[in-house]
Amino acid sequence: MSGPVLARRGFLSGAAGLAVALTLAACGDGGAGTADPAGGASPAARSWTFTDDRGKKLEQPKVPGRIVAQVGSAAALWDFGVRPIAVFGPHKLKDGSKDPQVGNVDITKVTGLGNVWDEFNVEQYIGLQPDLLVSSMYVKDTLWYVPEKSKETIEQVAPSVGVMLTGKSATEVIGTYEALAKSLGADMRGVPEAKARMEAATKELAAFGNLKILMVSGGADAFWIVNPPEYPDIVHLKDAGLNVVTPAKVDEGGFFQTLSWENADTYEADVILYDTRTQALKPEEMMKKPTFAKLPAVEAGQLYPWNAEAPYSYQGYAAFLEGLVANLKKAKPLT
Incomplete structure (x- = not known):
């Protein structure tokens, strides 16, 4: 398994490098793609708060719009009406078709940051200027498919939401994603049915x-x-x-x-x-x-x-x- 582009190029060797990269990204045109949590209109200009399964309370002055998600989280959020701008984890098969794990996500409309374990293009992630990263957890405090070697850098770029899977029922996990999607302004189209x-x-x-x-x-x-x-x-x-x-x-x-x-x-x-x-x-x-x-x-x-x-x-x-x-x-x- 190849490591992320960050490791291959020796980019962002420390905090100083991260600060430079973030400054450069902020000067860009907003990166590739846009986020649209409601599947149509931009999120309302209101403050946002959400407490995840790590007990971490997240607060931002406005609703996150540019969301990056592990494929399982992306698939869940997509069905509730949230449209991530990028995904990481298994989303594309060898023949170019969708991996079933990515669900209904249109992979032609999202950026792929990594397709296998331990692969996460940190440089590209920074360039996207994300507002939020979302991933599930099998072990508390360990975000699924976020590489250990890049974790500190990734966590400095944007806040994250962790959704716990182990020890819970599917209805509990779905409820957490539903609450997160609602907080992000999702339209919930088709959800009651x-x-x-x-x-x-x-x-x-x-x-x-x-x-x-x-x-x-x-x-x-x-x-x-x-x-x-x-x-x-x-x-x-x-x-x-x-x-x-x-x-x-x-x-x-x-x-x-x-x-x-x-x-x-x-x-x-x-x-x-x-x-x-x-x-x-x-x-x-x-x-x-x-x-x-x-x-x-x-x-x-x-x-x-x-x-x-x-x-x-x-x-x-x-x-x-x-x-x-x-x-x-x-x-x-x-x-």
Whole structure:
């Protein structure tokens, strides 16, 4: 993985360099693109305040307009009507098409600051003159996809909002993004209808409580069993009545249990939901592993996609849950 342009060019070696860069940026024409939190008119000339999940109270004399967001945050905010000017994190596939993690964001209308882990073009970020950076957090006080080596520089450019994921339900996380979007002047177009769809699909999940469900992610040399309490989407599924397997022993950090492919049959399940993110093995690749291929759920064709990073919006979760309900209707108990 290549580092940000800042590191490659030796730019901004310290605070003095940062001050020079900010001065130069302020003399420019406003950088690439504009922000439009309401999807139309500019934000009202009013003061803005928001307290994020770090307990940090942010206050600005006017509503932030030029917003940069990690792709998950960008996808959530976009569905509420906020239009970031730039994104970082997986947003573009090798063929140039959109990565599913970026949701409904129009990637032709935003600047990409980095597409893989540890990649963040700090020089370009400074040039955009952002008012606000938004990212989710799996670990408190650690913004997802903000590189540790560039963190101090990035944090000096603009204030940031952190939205905690671990230990929360999807409805709580969506509520935080909804509150943030409202504070930024979002129009909420389509939100009530999407919320109704999400609630309806959530109610339908209760009918599948008789199915034992295993949620997994596959790698070249490892098979990961996901630990439900650490993921907002799985907390939501369990709260709705689904029987999701909890691994007996989780790795340090608590997010999953790592198994060898030889031990892929450690847990029984009627249904397996597999991670669809680009870094995870596809079903046809996993089925080349003999132990996995012989699992009852796999042999029965009860192997369904799990959108592990569905946008934290009512639109994102309505689509995710409706698809899951449709698949679970095809499944039957096996164990």
